[in-house]
Amino acid sequence: MARIGVFVCHCGENISATVDCGKVAETIGKLKHVVLSTEYKYMCSDPGQTLIKEAIKEHNLTGVVVSACSPRMHEPTFRKACAEGGLNPYLCEMANLREHCSWVHEKNELTTEKAIDIVRTQVEKVKLNSALQPIKVPVTKTAMVIGGGIAGIQAALDIANTGHKVVMIERSPSIGGHMSQLSETFPTLDCSQCILTPRMVEVAQHPNITLYTYAEVESVEGFIGNFTVKVRKKAKSLDEKLCTGCGLCTTKCPQKKIPNEFEQGMGMRPAIYIPFPQAVPNRPVIDREHCTYYIKGKCKICEIVCPTKAIRFDQPDEIIELQIGAIVAATGFDIKHADFFPEYGYGRYKDIIDGLQFERLASASGPTSGVIKRPSDGQIPKNIVFIACAGSRDPAKGIAYCSKICCMYTAKHAMLYKHKVHEGKAHVFYMDIRSGGKNYDEFVRRAIEEDHVNYIRGRVSTIYERNGKLIVKGVDTLLSSMPVEIEADMVVLATAGVANSGAEELAQKLHISYDSHKFFAEAHPKLKPVETNTAGIFLAGACQNPKDIPDSVSQASGSAVKVAALFSQNELTREPLVAVVNRMGPPLHSTCVGCFLCQAVCPYQAIEREDIKTRDGKVLKSLAKINEGLCQGCGTCVALCRSKSIDLHGYSNNQVYAEVVALLNEY
Amino acid sequence: MNNLISRAKELLESKTVNVVIGYEAGPTGLARPAFITDSAKADKLIYDERCVQNLAVYLTKAEVKNFGKMAIVARLPVMRSIMMLISEQQVIGDNLIILGISEDNSLLDIASISVMQGYIDKCDLGNPSKDREILAELNKMTPEEKFSWWQNQFSKCIKCYACRQACPMCYCIRCTVEVNQPQWIPVQANAHGNTEWHILRAMHLAGRCISCGECGRACPVGIPCHLLTMQLADQVWNYFHVHAGTSDKMNSVLSTYEPNDKESFII
Numbered sequence: 001m002a003r004i005g006v007f008v009c010h011c012g013e014n015i016s017a018t019v020d021c022g023k024v025a026e027t028i029g030k031l032k033h034v035v036l037s038t039e040y041k042y043m044c045s046d047p048g049q050t051l052i053k054e055a056i057k058e059h060n061l062t063g064v065v066v067s068a069c070s071p072r073m074h075e076p077t078f079r080k081a082c083a084e085g086g087l088n089p090y091l092c093e094m095a096n097l098r099e100h101c102s103w104v105h106e107k108n109e110l111t112t113e114k115a116i117d118i119v120r121t122q123v124e125k126v127k128l129n130s131a132l133q134p135i136k137v138p139v140t141k142t143a144m145v146i147g148g149g150i151a152g153i154q155a156a157l158d159i160a161n162t163g164h165k166v167v168m169i170e171r172s173p174s175i176g177g178h179m180s181q182l183s184e185t186f187p188t189l190d191c192s193q194c195i196l197t198p199r200m201v202e203v204a205q206h207p208n209i210t211l212y213t214y215a216e217v218e219s220v221e222g223f224i225g226n227f228t229v230k231v232r233k234k235a236k237s238l239d240e241k242l243c244t245g246c247g248l249c250t251t252k253c254p255q256k257k258i259p260n261e262f263e264q265g266m267g268m269r270p271a272i273y274i275p276f277p278q279a280v281p282n283r284p285v286i287d288r289e290h291c292t293y294y295i296k297g298k299c300k301i302c303e304i305v306c307p308t309k310a311i312r313f314d315q316p317d318e319i320i321e322l323q324i325g326a327i328v329a330a331t332g333f334d335i336k337h338a339d340f341f342p343e344y345g346y347g348r349y350k351d352i353i354d355g356l357q358f359e360r361l362a363s364a365s366g367p368t369s370g371v372i373k374r375p376s377d378g379q380i381p382k383n384i385v386f387i388a389c390a391g392s393r394d395p396a397k398g399i400a401y402c403s404k405i406c407c408m409y410t411a412k413h414a415m416l417y418k419h420k421v422h423e424g425k426a427h428v429f430y431m432d433i434r435s436g437g438k439n440y441d442e443f444v445r446r447a448i449e450e451d452h453v454n455y456i457r458g459r460v461s462t463i464y465e466r467n468g469k470l471i472v473k474g475v476d477t478l479l480s481s482m483p484v485e486i487e488a489d490m491v492v493l494a495t496a497g498v499a500n501s502g503a504e505e506l507a508q509k510l511h512i513s514y515d516s517h518k519f520f521a522e523a524h525p526k527l528k529p530v531e532t533n534t535a536g537i538f539l540a541g542a543c544q545n546p547k548d549i550p551d552s553v554s555q556a557s558g559s560a561v562k563v564a565a566l567f568s569q570n571e572l573t574r575e576p577l578v579a580v581v582n583r584m585g586p587p588l589h590s591t592c593v594g595c596f597l598c599q600a601v602c603p604y605q606a607i608e609r610e611d612i613k614t615r616d617g618k619v620l621k622s623l624a625k626i627n628e629g630l631c632q633g634c635g636t637c638v639a640l641c642r643s644k645s646i647d648l649h650g651y652s653n654n655q656v657y658a659e660v661v662a663l664l665n666e667y
Numbered sequence: 668m669n670n671l672i673s674r675a676k677e678l679l680e681s682k683t684v685n686v687v688i689g690y691e692a693g694p695t696g697l698a699r700p701a702f703i704t705d706s707a708k709a710d711k712l713i714y715d716e717r718c719v720q721n722l723a724v725y726l727t728k729a730e731v732k733n734f735g736k737m738a739i740v741a742r743l744p745v746m747r748s749i750m751m752l753i754s755e756q757q758v759i760g761d762n763l764i765i766l767g768i769s770e771d772n773s774l775l776d777i778a779s780i781s782v783m784q785g786y787i788d789k790c791d792l793g794n795p796s797k798d799r800e801i802l803a804e805l806n807k808m809t810p811e812e813k814f815s816w817w818q819n820q821f822s823k824c825i826k827c828y829a830c831r832q833a834c835p836m837c838y839c840i841r842c843t844v845e846v847n848q849p850q851w852i853p854v855q856a857n858a859h860g861n862t863e864w865h866i867l868r869a870m871h872l873a874g875r876c877i878s879c880g881e882c883g884r885a886c887p888v889g890i891p892c893h894l895l896t897m898q899l900a901d902q903v904w905n906y907f908h909v910h911a912g913t914s915d916k917m918n919s920v921l922s923t924y925e926p927n928d929k930e931s932f933i934i
Contacts, residue, residue: 591841595755601922622756640922642871643839644846657849 002127005036005061006119007052008097009043009068015097016041018107019115024067024097027116031123031667035059043068044077052078053085061087063126067095067119088131090576090650095122117663124662128655132576137629139225140325141567142167146217146506149177151541151552152330153199158560159328160208164567167322168203169231170213171502172261174279175200177332181262181356183363183370185549186412187443193278193365200280214285216502218319220327220509221605223630224536225572227324235315237272237286242310245282249302249311250274258290260367264357266375267367272302277365286311326536326563329520330556331506333542336391336399336495344390344463344493350376351470352463352491354390355409362416372420374490381424381489384417385472386410387460388430391496399496401517403546406494407434411444413492414453427454427486429474437550456484463491497546512537519545530559538562577650578631579606579638581624592645594622598637606630607637670774671740671766672709678738679706684764688725689740690718700725704734714740714768721881723748723835726758738764743790744879746783747912748835751875753780754917757838780915792910794878794897801891802898817862823888824861826854830892831868833885836875843867869895874921876900877912906932 008025010016021039029037036059040048043066052064064087066078071094079089095118105111141164145156148170156166168175179185180200182192203209218230253270260269262276269275271291274284292299293313303311337354339347351374353361364370374381388410392403407430414426433455435441447453458481460474469487476484499518507514512532513521520543523531530538538559541552566572583590589612599607610625624637624646638646638653647653675687691701691711698717702725703709723745725731741749746767752758760780767775767786777783793799805813828844831837844852844864852867853860868882869892876896883893903909906929909920 588840591839593757593839595757597755597919597922600919642843643841644843644851645841653846653851654849657851 002033002063003035003059003061004033004063004065004123004126005052005055005059006034006038006065006067006123007043007048007055008037008039008119009048009066010039010041011069011098011102012042015068015102015115018102018105018111019097020109020112021115023112024115024119027667028067028119028123031120033127034123036061044074049077049081052081056082056085056087062091063087063129064092065095065119065122065126066092067097067115067122069094069098070096090132091126091129093122093126093129095119116667120667121659121662124658125655128652128658129650132649135574135576135578135628136571137223137225137574138571139567139569140227140323141165142322142324143326143328143563143567144169144227144229144322144324145328145330145540147177147330147332147541147543148172148175148203148211148213149330149332149541149552150179150196150199150549151332151543151547151556152177152328153196153203154553154556155328155330155540155560155563156203156209157199157206158557159563160206162560162564162567164208164564166206166209167324168209168211169215169217170211171216172275173214173236173273173283173285174275174281175203175211175213176276176278176280178356179549180276180278181264181363182359183366184412184416186408187437187439189412189415191364193363197278197280200278204280211281212320213281217506217509220511222324223604223627224534225325225566226629227327227536229322229324229327231320231322233318233320235288235312235317236283237288237291237312237315238284239310239312239315240281240283242308243283243306244308244310245274245284246307247274247284248305248307250284252301252305254299254301255290255292258287263360263367264354266357266360286313326538326566327510328538328540328556328559328563329506329510329512329532329543330540330559331500331503331520331543333497333546334500335497338493338495340391340397340495341493343461344387344491345465349463349465349470349491350374351381351489352493354493354495355406355413358413358492362413362420370420372417379489380421382421383425383486383488384414384421384427385460385470385486385488385491386414386426386428386494387472387491388428388494389459390493392494393431394496397496399498399517401545402434403494403497404434405497405546405548407432408437408440408443408548410492410494411435411447411453415447415451418447418451418453425454426451427456427472427488429456429458429460429472431457431459437548458484497542500543503543510534510537519543530555530562536566574629575633576628577633577648578628579626579633579635579646579648581626581646586620589621590623590645591643592623592641593643594624595642596624597642598624598640598646601636601640603634603636604630604632606632671714671768672712674766674774675703675709675712675738676706678764679703679709684734684736684738686731686734687712687738687740687766688722688731689766690714690720690722692717702731712740714772716772719884721745721748721833721835721879723752724833724881726752726763726835727838736762736764738766740766740768742768743770743787744877744881745835746787747792747877747910748879750780750784750787750912750915750917751836751877752838753915755875755919760915784914787913792878792913793904794901795880798878798880798894798897802894802901805894805898817865818858820890820892821861821865822858823890824856824865825888826856826861826864827887829885829887830882830890833881834872835879835881836872836877837868843871865890865892865895868892869899872896873899874903874907874909874919875911 006028008021025037025039082092083089143159143166145152145168160166215233218232222228249272253272255271259265260267272286288294360366435444458475458477472486474484475481503518540556540559606627608625610623611619612621678684687703689712690698693699753760765777767777880893883891
């Protein structure tokens with residue numbers, strides 16, 4: 001016989017101001033099977049919880065209804081209190097008298113009557129509750145880091161240094177990301193490569209890190225602690241074990257006119273190439289799209305010259321399956337290029353370049369060996385214009401956000417230019433200078449005051465070519481919007497940072513949310529900045545929004561701690577409020593007929609196929625089976641199942657039916 | 668018909684199949700389903716306008732499944748039922764040989780499921796014209812008129828569930844009406860429960876009905892319950908441009924989302 005205890009909370013005055021809590025408790029107390037119905041000012045307080053714990057023992061309760069607030073906050077509180085009182089926590093239900101009643105109605109009798117109805121449904125429900133046990137799922141203690149830029153590298157190293165295995169996936173032939181392309185870094189002007197390459201080497205040599213370059217995520221299935229990730233290792237067309245990275249093949253390749261991605265198209269590369277001299281791994285790949293052999297069926301010069309016979313033209317893509325416990329998405333960003341800007345000639349003028357191209361011009365390892373030469377004729381520009389906020393903070397262009405890094409790198413670019421071309425003039429058009437960060441504003445001041453960079457507050461309306469000069473027309477808003485016209489030799493656009501190509505597809509594979517700009521979404525903008533809405537998947541770096549190196553590295557270390565915390569446990573505990581397919585003895589085994597329509601509607605891929613077999617392996621019947629680790633208890637499958645073969649623990653058909661019937665019946 | 672008999676004999680003699688599911692003449696002259704396991708008895712097979720039952724309904728029965736490989740006499744609705752049953756994983760296509768019957772009652776050469784799909788694609792997949800006419804009349808009524816018209820029809824229902832038994836898509840081994848914890852649908856035949864049953868049956872067949880009309884034909888008290896599922900088949904076609912039973916790989920139209928799905932029905 002059910003013995004139900006009902007505890008009506010006043011929530012200070014949140015509930016009692018409009019609901020007559022005394023009357024609710026009194027009326028409910030008269031219901032069948034309710035052996036205790038009482039009220040208290042703050043049920044969630046320590047005395048309130050003690051009241052519940054003691055009542056469970058004193059009245060030998062078999063079910064508890066706490067009539068208080070939304071279960072979102074305090075269901076765990078009261079379940080815990082019940083457990084401490086000796087009752088299975090899942091025999092405790094909450095009736096939401098605050099959000100569902102007192103906050104939305106005025107004080108009158110009807111409000112109290114509605115409160116009584118809400119409690120009545122829960123009393124009927126709790127009678128049918130069953131004692132549930134938490135689900136334990138194992139944790140695979142291997143992390144996957146997607147993306148080998150500075151964020152990915154930091155996350156991978158931090159996780160690996162906690163003693164856990166890490167798999168790093170990078171889609172280009174080398175790790176390093178955008179940071180490896182930069183010449184110097186703000187605000188210290190130290191060489192980007194010099195601080196990055198040791199980390200890249202550390203990744204390659206770390207005993208806990210497995211590196212897959214030229215590889216992409218094919219599919220992700222599973223759940224926190226238990227992901228199964230399929231990775232496509234694109235064919236590099238060579239045997240990595242035999243290749244020594246001597247680079248002879250890259251010098252002999254007859255295709256030499258392919259725009260070099262690492263140089264942002266400012267230089268050329270062959271079809272078999274190592275992206276840059278410090279690449280990790282330092283092995284070439286064949287770009288099959290441009291290789292003469294794959295286009296015309298003839299050539300194979302690299303195969304002939306290779307001293308170790310490592311070239312494999314017939315190598316297929318390989319799909320590997322990995323068991324992964326946690327994932328860090330660190331896929332980085334991209335920038336808009338000059339062709340995004342009609343007002344600046346859609347990329348028609350060779351000497352209008354973007355920030356990354358300028359980085360390559362300024363880099364000692366770049367196409368000009370660090371001499372600032374303009375692309376059109378190789379002349380050193382005497383007059384250079386930098387335009388900040390090219391695309392960013394421009395709702396008309398669909399990019400309303402601030403790209404965050406451009407103010408700082410523009411100051412850096414102007415400074416680098418002045419350091420290399422002493423007699424040259426540098427102008428910066430800006431909207432605002434956003435230099436929040438340690439030593440950031442000092443850095444900008446240095447550009448203005450010590451290096452005499454001409455900062456003009458205003459936007460550039462148009463750029464056109466006249467007599468071999470780029471005429472930059474803008475305004476100076478600090479001089480009453482006076483028109484400004486500068487005859488420039490070169491223009492550098494600090495173009496907007498945007499989500500990386502393929503970000504949307506990856507987010508869909510990972511089942512994580514992303515915003516309208518395709519940047520990955522964090523679980524909470526302030527308090528969960530590295531978590532995603534999918535448990536076990538974390539974010540690092542500019543895949544979330546444009547970030548500079550210090551921010552990316554901090555966030556990467558943050559996500560590494562989250563992964564390490566997850567891996568510190570051997571088992572994860574989950575709520576047992578999951579769906580279940582009924583089972584019975586042979587010959588039926590279950591009323592499930594195996595139509596698997598539930599599989600199509602499950603948003604969590606939690607429904608598997610289970611074959612019931614005889615001892616000699618003959619399949620008698622195929623049934624749907626719920627993976628308890630994946631199921632979130634949404635109940636979509638329960639609603640869909642025609643034969644009502646699926647039920648939801650904690651919200652069974654019987655319980656919901658009892659709630660509805662309670663409302664229809666007089667009391 | 669001779670073609671059908673000789674083909675059935677050939678299949679049974681060569682042990683390609685263990686049973687041929689077709690029609691034979693019953694004692695009163697009506698056609699009835701026949702399960703021919705012996706080639707000598709294949710002569711009993713008939714095919715003419717009397718052969719109306721949807722034989723696909725037998726394919727999901729355990730005792731029929733035990734035959735293993737089987738051949739089935741199939742006109743268009745049966746073929747479409749088979750497609751649905753394969754797509755819902757109730758029947759294994761490789762176990763079936765289709766003895767297709769064309770509109771003019773001649774034997775079709777259907778070597779595989781994909782050939783059958785080709786044949787189905789060329790057919791008119793809308794509801795039968797006589798039912799289309801009745802539906803058009805019904806759709807002219809106001810919702811209140813329609814409701815009372817159907818209430819009047821449902822009042823005749825004796826809850827024999829012949830509609831369910833005749834339907835090849837009603838293959839659940841336990842129907843919702845047999846669930847008694849909780850008892851969703853009242854057992855007894857009353858106006859309220861009858862309406863619930865017929866609406867529930869129609870909803871379970873939404874997007875799955877292949878318009879064979881067997882449910883209405885099987886009803887002993889003459890409720891045109893096939894009109895409910897046919898109306899839904901029409902609506903599924905209008906909204907999603909999908910006819911049930913046109914491919915063995917089709918996804919359930921009402922439980923899968925396509926980016927170009929119309930959403931005009933969301934109010």
